[in-house]
Amino acid sequence: MDLTFSIDRGSPVPLYFQLSQQLEAAIEHGELLPGTLLGNEIDLAGRLGLSRPTVRQAIQVLVDKGLLVRRRGVGTQVVHSRVRRPLELSSLYDDLESAGQRPATRVLSIEETEAPAEVAAALGLAEGTPVRRVERLRLTHGEDPIARLRNYLPLDLLTLTHADLEATGLYRLMRAAGTTLHSARQSIGAKAATATEAAALAEEPGAPLLTMQRTAFDDTGRAVEYGTHLYRASRYAFELQLLIRP
Amino acid sequence: MDLTFSIDRGSPVPLYFQLSQQLEAAIEHGELLPGTLLGNEIDLAGRLGLSRPTVRQAIQVLVDKGLLVRRRGVGTQVVHSRVRRPLELSSLYDDLESAGQRPATRVLSIEETEAPAEVAAALGLAEGTPVRRVERLRLTHGEDPIARLRNYLPLDLLTLTHADLEATGLYRLMRAAGTTLHSARQSIGAKAATATEAAALAEEPGAPLLTMQRTAFDDTGRAVEYGTHLYRASRYAFELQLLIRP
DNA sequence: GAGTGGTCTAGACCACAGG
DNA sequence: CTGTGGTCTAGACCACTCC
Numbered sequence: 001m002d003l004t005f006s007i008d009r010g011s012p013v014p015l016y017f018q019l020s021q022q023l024e025a026a027i028e029h030g031e032l033l034p035g036t037l038l039g040n041e042i043d044l045a046g047r048l049g050l051s052r053p054t055v056r057q058a059i060q061v062l063v064d065k066g067l068l069v070r071r072r073g074v075g076t077q078v079v080h081s082r083v084r085r086p087l088e089l090s091s092l093y094d095d096l097e098s099a100g101q102r103p104a105t106r107v108l109s110i111e112e113t114e115a116p117a118e119v120a121a122a123l124g125l126a127e128g129t130p131v132r133r134v135e136r137l138r139l140t141h142g143e144d145p146i147a148r149l150r151n152y153l154p155l156d157l158l159t160l161t162h163a164d165l166e167a168t169g170l171y172r173l174m175r176a177a178g179t180t181l182h183s184a185r186q187s188i189g190a191k192a193a194t195a196t197e198a199a200a201l202a203e204e205p206g207a208p209l210l211t212m213q214r215t216a217f218d219d220t221g222r223a224v225e226y227g228t229h230l231y232r233a234s235r236y237a238f239e240l241q242l243l244i245r246p
Numbered sequence: 247m248d249l250t251f252s253i254d255r256g257s258p259v260p261l262y263f264q265l266s267q268q269l270e271a272a273i274e275h276g277e278l279l280p281g282t283l284l285g286n287e288i289d290l291a292g293r294l295g296l297s298r299p300t301v302r303q304a305i306q307v308l309v310d311k312g313l314l315v316r317r318r319g320v321g322t323q324v325v326h327s328r329v330r331r332p333l334e335l336s337s338l339y340d341d342l343e344s345a346g347q348r349p350a351t352r353v354l355s356i357e358e359t360e361a362p363a364e365v366a367a368a369l370g371l372a373e374g375t376p377v378r379r380v381e382r383l384r385l386t387h388g389e390d391p392i393a394r395l396r397n398y399l400p401l402d403l404l405t406l407t408h409a410d411l412e413a414t415g416l417y418r419l420m421r422a423a424g425t426t427l428h429s430a431r432q433s434i435g436a437k438a439a440t441a442t443e444a445a446a447l448a449e450e451p452g453a454p455l456l457t458m459q460r461t462a463f464d465d466t467g468r469a470v471e472y473g474t475h476l477y478r479a480s481r482y483a484f485e486l487q488l489l490i491r492p
Numbered sequence: 493g494a495g496t497g498g499t500c501t502a503g504a505c506c507a508c509a510g511g
Numbered sequence: 512c513t514g515t516g517g518t519c520t521a522g523a524c525c526a527c528t529c530c
Contacts, residue, residue, distance in 0.1 A: 012526095014499060034467060040515060051501045053299075056516085066429045069465050072516045073509030079428075080467030182489070183312045189483035190436035190454040208436040208454040208479075219315050221280060221326030233436035233454075240486075241431045258507095260518060286496060297520045302497085318497045319528030 007048055015050055019058035027067055027078055038068070038076040066243050105169070107162045108135040112155070119152045122215045122226040130155055136165065137200070145201045146235050151227040170225070179224055184216040188238060193230075201232050208233040253294055261296055265304035273313055273324055284314070284322040312489055351415070353408045354381040358401070365398045368461045368472040376401055382411065383446070386481075391447045393477040403470060416471070425470055430462040434484060439476075447478050454479040 005022045007015055026032045038044065038059070045055040059076055062068040070076050113133050120127040131152050138147040151170060153160075158177035165173070174181065189211045198205040210231040218224045251268045253261055272278045284290065284305070291301040305322055308314040316322050357379050366373040377398050384393040397416060399406075404423035411419070420427065435457045444451045456477040464470045 016499080042515095051503090053502090054500060057499085069428070069467075070516060071465075071509080072507070073514070075515060077466065080463075182315070183487060185485075185487045187483050187485050188434055188456075190456045190479035192452075192454045206438075206452060208438045210434075210436045217326075219317075220323065221315075237433050237435035239431075239433050241429065243429045262518080288496095297522090299521090300519060303518085316497060317528080318526070319495070321496060 005048060007050065016054050016057035016061070019048065019050070019055065020061040023058065023062055024065075024067060027062075032078050034078050034080040036078045037074075038078070040075065064243075066241075104139045105166050106137040106139060107165045108137060110134050110160055110162065110165070115152065118228075119226055122213075123152065123154060123223045125154070132160065134160060134165065134170070140235075144235065145232070147229055147231040148197070148200055149227060149229045151225055153225050157224060174224065180219050181216050181224070182219050182221075184214050186212060186214045188212050190233065197230060201230065203232055203234075210236060210238070212238075251294060253296065262300050262303035262307070265294065265296070265301065266307040269304065269308055270311075270313060273308075278324050280324050280326040282324045283320075284324070286321065310489075312487075350385045351412050352383040352385060353411045354383060356380050356406050356408065356411070361398065364474075365472055368459075369398065369400060369469045371400070378406065380406060380411065380416070390481065391478070392481050393475055394443070394446055395473060395475045397471055397473040399471050420470065426465050427462055427470070428465050428467075430460055432458060432460045434458050436479065443476060447476065449478055449480075456482060456484070458484075 005019060007018055009015070011018065023032070032038075041052050041055050041059070045052045048055065059068060059070070063070060063076075067079055068076055069079055111133050112130055114128045115123065115125055115131045117127050119125075119131060120129060123131065125131070132155055134149075134151045134153070136149045136151075137145050138149060139145050157179060158173060160170075160173065171181065191209055191211055193201065193203050193205055193207045193209050195205045197203075197209065198207060201209070203209070210233050212227070212229045212231070214225075214227045214229075215223050216225040216227075251265060253264055255261070257264065269278070278284075287298050287301050287305070291298045294301065305314060305316070309316060309322075313325055314322055315325055358376055359379050360374045361369065361371055361377045363373050365371075365377060366375060369377065371377070378401055380395075380397045380399070382395045382397075383391050384395060385391050403425060404419060406416075406419065417427065437455055437457055439447065439449050439451055439453045439455050441451045443449075443455065444453060447455070449455070456479050458473070458475045458477070460471075460473045460475075461469050462471040462473075
């Protein structure tokens with residue numbers, strides 16, 4: 001533990017966050033190897049000119065990320081590799097964010113419709129309430145289709161254009177419109193492709209498809225998006241990492 | 247906010263945890279309705295005879311669970327319904343824990359084999375290292391099969407018997423043997439059933455199956471279990487809730 | 493301007509792990 | 512026994528939101 005961390009008290013970045021970022025970088029770059037003890041919190045605080053609660057807060061951030069483990073009477077250790085680069089919300093970020101980079105997006109339609117029962121229930125609206133429906137195709141570099149994405153949104157949240165959606169991704173647009181996504185609930189299943197679905201996705205009828213339904217909630221717990229998506233099983237899988245609460 | 251919380255300083259339960267539990271119960275029972283402001287932290291601390299950091303710690307627990315939202319300059323609010331009862335790690339708990347309750351388990355085999363490449367890579371062992379392989383069938387009340395579960399474990403972790411596995415579930419057994427699960431990494435996909443798989447699961451060949459591969463890690467980041475499982479898409483879906491980090 | 497959460501300090505005592 | 516993290520206190524100043 002002869003690493004040096006530098007804390008800049010003039011920065012607007014919180015001290016605990018400066019420290020946690022530098023710790024994370026050191027772990028990521030292999031300067032802190034798996035199993036390494038971090039040294040006790042009080043010494044660390046003294047060396048950095050911080051108080052112990054501030055150091056604890058920094059460490060807690062990485063414990064929450066699964067990079068460090070605390071053991072009472074022992075110390076704080078770097079976790080034994082592999083639990084890295086979480087890909088955290090692969091599905092959600094890949095679907096909603098996707099800044100028009102790797103996978104291309106083709107917008108099939110943007111329409112105002114009356115919410116079917118399933119959608120109304122998910123969004124907490126009355127059946128038949130007008131909502132916006134967006135259908136998109138996700139493609140690999142303009143070639144093979146990967147997924148058909150169908151999203152429903154309340155009308156008052158934002159306005160959508162084909163150009164925006166093909167350039168920027170739904171998530172960024174919602175964020176720009178002032179909506180902060182906070183949590184989401186997903187259900188992942190599988191089914192055999194119907195003839196229509198197969199045609200849209202360049203598969204054979206009966207081919208296995210992954211299905212995903214998601215409801216996303218903002219800050220206040222309001223449902224701001226419901227999506228029901230289809231993925232070609234031959235081209236896509238959901239990666240996810242989870243921490244287990246004791 | 248005329249609720250009364252009682253803090254017992256004689257209890258071994260941490261004060262912040264006593265408070266967070268009572269808050270959670272109040273929310274769960276509808277005594278604190280969605281949207282309710284909690285009242286500022288300093289007053290709350292004063293009323294309870296606690297310090298502000300302790301109250302903050304209690305609130306933070308519920309923020310992490312997605313039950314409360316903090317807004318600077320505004321206050322702390324109860325989230326607008328629906329984001330409740332997370333089903334948190336449905337897949338993992340359902341698969342590993344399963345105290346022999348709802349879904350029945352039939353143990354097909356427990357064998358010592360040499361780790362194939364895929365398993366060795368996941369567990370961080372050399373290819374060909376001896377490992378324990380467990381195959382189980384998950385059934386609804388002894389009738390229809392739901393899933394075929396295949397797990398690989400290092401030999402030194404614990405010993406397994408058919409009786410134990412049908413009664414208690416792998417997760418509990420590992421815990422009893424001193425292993426604390428800490429995090430897991432999963433991949434969820436889909437495929438068409440082969441003839442063999444179809445026969446085991448009472449499906450037609452070609453029927454869609456959900457596939458899941460999982461590597462579970464303990465405290466120290468050591469890989470302690472690798473599983474590759476098949477679920478009948480007609481009977482099973484993964485439910486999961488995730489929080490989004492800003 | 494008033495009120496809120498966000499951050500930070502400098503201490504303290506306790507519970508648990510290990511030799 | 513010593514050393515560790517776990518909890519807790521009583522303050523302080525700041526940044527933000529809303530009126």
